[in-house]
Amino acid sequence: MIDSALDFWLWLQDGPLLGILLTVLAYQLGLWINRCAGGTPVLHPVIIAIALLIGLLLLADIPYRDYFAGAQFIHFLLGPATVALAVPLFDHKEQIRRLALPLLVACTVGVVTAVGSTLLLAWLLGARVETMLSLAPKSVTTPIAIGISEQIGGIPSVAAGMVLIAGAIGCILGPILFRLFKIREHEVQGFTMGLAAHGFGTAQSFGISHQAGAFAGLALGMAGLLTAFLLPLLVRLLGL
Amino acid sequence: MLAGIITLLICQLAGELLARLLNLPIPGPVLGLVILLTILLIRGEVPAGIRTVAETLLRYLALLFVPAGVGLMVYGDLIRADWQIMAIVLVVSTALTMLATALTFRYLLRRAQRNDD
Structure with a gap:
């Protein structure tokens, strides 16, 4: 027995x-x-x-x-799920067309700030290279962040953990910052939450309004794409 | 439904292939996303089969992170060594990112709306 x-x-x-x-x-x-x-x-x-x-x-x-x-x-299934992100992005195509320039510029500024401040701070604080590279895609939606960290020599598991914690932190910080800086527009709140706190921020934004949620989903997709294209190049340039 | 699964997998395969052929440092599935988006934009609509599969996968997206996240247990040493740095970077960089994004987008949005009037 x-x-x-x-x-x-x-x-x-x-x-x-x-x-x-x-x-x-x-x-x-x-x-x-x-x-x-x-x-x-x-x-x-x-x-x-x-x-x-x-x-x-x-x-x-x-x-x-x-x-x-x-x-x-x-x-x-993360692979097919990443491909599937094309569907919600397609659903937002009218908004993208109408606000193409503001969206693109804000997304670029956000992504550059996210990646730049992470690498700079981690370097200043003396982090190990694996830590830096695993932190770098922290604002990006997890499936894309895992793919990026594999590409640039980070540790996918640690990257996934950092993304999840960054998402939770974003959900706490967002409402505080919006109050402090009097940011009331739902489009802006949603876009910011989606960019800095990916899926967590998107879920929270749908609680504010449908419009906020839609812009969050849009930011999540755009920021994920842009980071996937920018970060590997940046890491190569910096020679990490 | 089956057509949707096949489409997603073929887009992923094409993305992986493209990344390797062109020696691009971009994750294959992300290129797959771009390929699928291009197809959808050309067709002008999302075929029902693709929408069903995509929305099902995305509804359970969070579940898919769990296996990778559990992998943290292997990196206890790295996390113990760098956890303070990780915490500071996560909080400060997230706050900076939110402010930069929100202020830029609000400024540009207001300008765009003023031009519309």
Whole structure:
């Protein structure tokens, strides 16, 4: 009996079933805990799910590699999901056409500030190169940030963690900054949240108004694209 | 539905291929995004199959980050060594980015609206 239970456990650790099941379960639990906490971005379902899984794997002494052998099937879907971002971008094409210049300029200023201030600050504070490169795409939506960090020699897992935390920080800072600087236009609030806090900021902006949400989604897509094109070039130029 | 899955995967494949052929330092799926967007702009609409698959994937987008995020457990040493830097950079840079974006966009938006009048 003990033997067969052990066999089953070993078999389970070898296959993809356990990694996939644990990931979906932890996320469902994260959604549930987040709902109980009133939907605050600080306790984002993803952050809860990651914390739960890390705790569980450490307790059960399962190496990350074994977990990822299954979870990679979920991870793979980030690729098609990135391609799928073309659909919401297409849906915003009227707004893009109407406000092409302001959107492009604001997006460029935002992306350059995000990447520039991150690299400069991290360098000034004496961060390791891996830390710098993993922080660099922090404002960008996670699927694109993971792709970028693979390209530029950062650590995709650390980059993903930084993006998620940056998103939560953006959701807290946004409303405070908007009040301090009297930024009331919903287009501006949404665009700013989407650019600096990607999907987290977009979700929060839909709570302000549909218009704010639409501009946030637009900023998320534009900033992701622009960063994916700019950052690898910049890193090459800086010789990191 | 199946046509949508095939379209997304082929766009991703084309993106990966393009990135390698042209030796571009851009993630393949991001080029795939540009390819799909170009196709959609030429067609002038999103075919129902593509919309169904895309919206389903994007509804569960957050779930897809979890496996990579769990990978943080492997980098405990790096995080312990640099966590203060990470925290400062995340807060300061996010605040600067928001201010730069909001102030630029508001200025340009007001100017554009004034020109419209």
